[in-house]
Amino acid sequence: MAIEGLKDIVLDYVTKEYLEDDSEALTYDTPLISGGIVDSFSMVSLKRFLENKYAIQIPDDQATPEAFDSVNKIATLVEAFVAKKG
Amino acid sequence: MAYSDKIRGTYQAQLKGIQDAGLFKQERFIHSPQAADIEVEFPAGSPLRKVINMCANNYLGLSSHPDVIKAAHEGLETRGYGMSSVRFICGTQDIHRELENRMTQFLGTEDTLLFPSCMDANAGVFEAILTKDDVIISDRLVHASLVDGIRLCSAMHDTIKHSDMAHLEEKLQLHADKRFKLVVTDGVFSMDGDTAKLDEMVALCEKYDAMLLVDDSHSSGFIGKTGRGTHEKCGVMGKIDVITTTFGKALGGASGGCVSGRRELVEMCRQRARPYLFSNTIAPVVVAGVLKVMEILSKSTERRDKLERNAAYWRKGLTEAGFVLKEGDTPIVPVMFFNAKLAQDFSRSLYDEGIYAIGFFFPVVAQGQARIRTQISAGHEIHHLDKALAAFVKVGKKFDILGKTKQEIIAKYGM
Numbered sequence: 075m076a077i078e079g080l081k082d083i084v085l086d087y088v089t090k091e092y093l094e095d096d097s098e099a100l101t102y103d104t105p106l107i108s109g110g111i112v113d114s115f116s117m118v119s120l121k122r123f124l125e126n127k128y129a130i131q132i133p134d135d136q137a138t139p140e141a142f143d144s145v146n147k148i149a150t151l152v153e154a155f156v157a158k159k160g
Numbered sequence: 161m162a163y164s165d166k167i168r169g170t171y172q173a174q175l176k177g178i179q180d181a182g183l184f185k186q187e188r189f190i191h192s193p194q195a196a197d198i199e200v201e202f203p204a205g206s207p208l209r210k211v212i213n214m215c216a217n218n219y220l221g222l223s224s225h226p227d228v229i230k231a232a233h234e235g236l237e238t239r240g241y242g243m244s245s246v247r248f249i250c251g252t253q254d255i256h257r258e259l260e261n262r263m264t265q266f267l268g269t270e271d272t273l274l275f276p277s278c279m280d281a282n283a284g285v286f287e288a289i290l291t292k293d294d295v296i297i298s299d300r301l302v303h304a305s306l307v308d309g310i311r312l313c314s315a316m317h318d319t320i321k322h323s324d325m326a327h328l329e330e331k332l333q334l335h336a337d338k339r340f341k342l343v344v345t346d347g348v349f350s351m352d353g354d355t356a357k358l359d360e361m362v363a364l365c366e367k368y369d370a371m372l373l374v375d376d377s378h379s380s381g382f383i384g385k386t387g388r389g390t391h392e393k394c395g396v397m398g399k400i401d402v403i404t405t406t407f408g409k410a411l412g413g414a415s416g417g418c419v420s421g422r423r424e425l426v427e428m429c430r431q432r433a434r435p436y437l438f439s440n441t442i443a444p445v446v447v448a449g450v451l452k453v454m455e456i457l458s459k460s461t462e463r464r465d466k467l468e469r470n471a472a473y474w475r476k477g478l479t480e481a482g483f484v485l486k487e488g489d490t491p492i493v494p495v496m497f498f499n500a501k502l503a504q505d506f507s508r509s510l511y512d513e514g515i516y517a518i519g520f521f522f523p524v525v526a527q528g529q530a531r532i533r534t535q536i537s538a539g540h541e542i543h544h545l546d547k548a549l550a551a552f553v554k555v556g557k558k559f560d561i562l563g564k565t566k567q568e569i570i571a572k573y574g575m
Binding site: 094110113116118119122123 | 300316317318319321331334335527
């Protein structure tokens with residue numbers, strides 16, 4: 075189930091965390107890791123941010139570069155864990 | 161059959177891809193000792209050319225100093241060629257201990273441990289002192305050897321935008337729940353030549369109870385009033401928990417490195433660091449050479465003073481000529497070309513003018529950030545710098561980039 079504002083929150087965080095001032099704006103579908111914008115080793119703060127904000131735990135084996143490769147994919151992952159929480 | 165045609169073909173295609181992308185590196189063969197003036201064979205099989213070297217880490221001009229060579233000879237005579245051992249078995253001589261003590265005194269720390277290289281020091285230190293309950297927060301432009309060492313460690317790893325202290329503070333707050341926090345930075349950044357804000361980092365580490373590790377490989381011997389390093393320059397001697405540095409740059413240029421810092425952290429490396437446990441000890445000849453380098457540096461600051469003057473002269477000359485440089489005040493002066501092929505072509509043209517300076521491009525630097533990283537030495541005289549400047553200007557005119565902005569260069573040559 076879609077969480078209101080989630081995609082914009084993620085987009086905003088990724089922009090502030092990873093982009094320099096003169097970078098092009100991201101979209102919900104911009105490939106973040108495969109596109110070289112986010113180093114897969116830099117995902118940890120995004121993961122922690124999402125876990126803290128939505129009170130979820132994302133196991134390391136599910137916090138993969140594929141699952142974090144776009145704002146849309148990240149939103150899907152977060153929504154799945156929030157739904158599991160019940 | 162081992163190494164089948166299929167396997168060979170895969171790698172050949174990959175290598176061709178590197179060539180087609182303009183990212184293939186070729187070696188040059190130097191037929192003389194390292195110095196401001198060198199003799200080079202390039203391409204392979206060509207007659208030797210005498211050229212001025214503008215890209216060595218030979219910051220203090222000590223790599224071929226006669227006193228260092230003499231001391232190395234004496235080391236060979238009195239302590240032999242190789243130890244055939246790792247340190248803890250039978251690879252520690254009295255001169256290893258003497259050099260560790262000398263570095264402790266020079267860097268202003270509590271203890272020091274030698275490693276076969278700073279690459280090894282960086283590979284070993286994190287795993288030796290941290291666990292999965294800890295976090296490493298590193299600047300996004302730290303040296304590759306630090307990245308590799310961090311990857312070998314089970315601690316969580318997060319990063320900050322380059323030299324962004326507000327971002328560092330956010331991360332120190334974000335990771336407050338971890339057992340230990342270790343902030344990691346270069347002292348002088350190897351590709352950009354800028355200096356870490358160690359005074360601000362120390363203050364933040366103190367505020368948030370974090371440790372601080374600095375790789376000072378591009379600083380030791382010449383940054384700071386007496387060349388102690390970036391911590392001296394930033395007024396925070398005694399406040400860095402771990403310093404790693406190399407003997408392969410200003411401090412003689414042969415090989416070797418060390419971890420220096422808080423007594424317990426250094427001892428943990430002595431007990432647990434894998435490169436210390438499993439890699440051969442530094443050869444006695446190298447230790448003897450470095451001891452002489454440290455003796456030379458302890459007597460006078462004239463070399464680091466001359467280096468500082470040379471670097472300022474060089475940077476001023478390039479700036480006035482209209483090149484795009486990375487800002488800074490160290491002897492690392494990157495001349496930016498952004499396009500990998502342009503950097504390589506410019507380097508080749510410089511070589512034709514008698515100047516040896518190599519283009520850097522992906523993966524050494526990020527895509528679109530190709531450059532020629534010039535490095536100044538106390539071994540350079542003004543006539544070397546003037547000749548090099550004239551060559552840069554001549555080639556700069558040839559490629560029509562003088563006075564152009566980054567955007568204009570990229571518009572002309574692409575990224």
